[in-house]
Amino acid sequence: MIGNKRSFVSKMGEELIALILGSAPDAIRAxxxxxxxxxxIVSINNxxxxxxxxxxxxxxxDFPTQYRPDRKSHAQRLIDSSIYVPANNQFGGxxxxxxTMAFTxxxxxxxxxxxTVLAYLGCDMVYTGRNTHFYGQGTPDPIREDITLLSLEAxxxxxxxxxAQQHCACVNLSEELESRLLFPRVSHTxxxxxxxxxxxxxxxxxxxxSLENEAGYLIQDGKYWEHYASFDQNVLAEIDRLWLSAVGV
Structure with a gap:
C-alpha cells in the first residue's frame, strides 16, 4: 500500500479525451x-x-519532411518543437x-x-518481430541510449x-502482452x-x-543534448526511483 495517497475520479460525462496515437503495430486498430x-486525436510521427x-x-x-502530413484540413494542426517544448517546460522540461515523443x-x-483522459494506443515501446511499427520496420527511438530515458517505466x-494532479486519467488502450507504460489497461469501449x-x-x-527543482535540469530551448556534461546520472536515477515509488512500483 502507498501511504498518503491521493486519487480523484474523472467524470466522463464532462470529458475531453486526448487519444495519443503512436506507430506500434496495434495502433492500426484505431x-x-x-x-x-x-x-x-494526437498523432505522433507517422x-x-x-x-x-x-x-x-x-x-x-529531425523527422523527415517527406514523412510529415502531406495533406491537412484547416482545423488540423502541426505541432513541432516550437510548440511542444514550452508546453513540456510547464511540467519541468x-x-x-x-x-521520446510518446511522453513529449x-x-x-x-x-x-x-x-480528463490521456488514452494511449501504439505507444508500448516494445520492439519485437520483423514489423516493429504498423508500416513495417521502424527505428526504436525510445530505447536508444539517452540519459533522459534511463527508465521508460519511471x-x-x-x-x-x-x-492525476491535473484531474486527468492516463490509460493504455493496447492489447499487446507487454508495455513499458505503467498506465492501467482499458478497452476503448x-x-x-x-x-x-x-x-x-x-x-x-x-x-x-523537489529533487528535480534542486538539480535544475530545465533546459528552456529543449536542446538537452548540448548540456550532457551538466547532468548527473545518479541524480536522474534517484528521481526515477522516487516517481516509481510514488505509484507503488
Whole structure:
C-alpha cells in the first residue's frame, strides 16, 4: 500500500479525451473506431497515416519532411518543437519528462488540451518481430541510449502522477502482452464510463519534484543534448526511483 495517497475520479460525462496515437503495430486498430465528439486525436510521427481525422500531428525537428502530413484540413494542426517544448517546460522540461515523443506529446496535450483522459494506443515501446511499427520496420527511438530515458517505466509513472494532479486519467488502450507504460489497461469501449485517476503518494511526488527543482535540469530551448556534461546520472536515477515509488512500483 502507498501511504498518503491521493486519487480523484474523472467524470466522463464532462470529458475531453486526448487519444495519443503512436506507430506500434496495434495502433492500426484505431482505424475502425468511431470518433467521439469530445475526443482529440494526437498523432505522433507517422501515426497521422492511420486516420484522416486526426486533430494534431506531433513530430520532432529531425523527422523527415517527406514523412510529415502531406495533406491537412484547416482545423488540423502541426505541432513541432516550437510548440511542444514550452508546453513540456510547464511540467519541468524534457529532461525529466523523457525525450521520446510518446511522453513529449502527452505533456503537450496535458497543457494545451486540458483533457480528463490521456488514452494511449501504439505507444508500448516494445520492439519485437520483423514489423516493429504498423508500416513495417521502424527505428526504436525510445530505447536508444539517452540519459533522459534511463527508465521508460519511471517516465510513465511521472506523467500519470502529474496528470492525476491535473484531474486527468492516463490509460493504455493496447492489447499487446507487454508495455513499458505503467498506465492501467482499458478497452476503448470503456472510455464512456468513469475512470479512476492514478493513486499516488503525495509525499513522494513532492520529493521527486523537489529533487528535480534542486538539480535544475530545465533546459528552456529543449536542446538537452548540448548540456550532457551538466547532468548527473545518479541524480536522474534517484528521481526515477522516487516517481516509481510514488505509484507503488
Amino acid at each position: 482505424v475502425t473506431w468511431p470518433k467521439r465528439d469530445k475526443c482529440k 501515426a497521422w497515416r492511420i486516420r484522416d481525422d486526426w486533430d494534431y500531428s506531433v513530430y520532432p525537428d 524534457i529532461v525529466y519528462a523523457g525525450a 506529446a502527452g505533456y503537450w496535450a496535458l497543457s494545451a488540451l486540458k483533457p 517516465k510513465s509513472a511521472r506523467l500519470m502522477t502529474i496528470a 470503456a472510455l464512456s464510463g468513469d475512470l479512476p485517476l492514478t493513486n499516488y503518494s503525495a509525499e513522494l511526488s513532492r520529493k521527486a519534484l
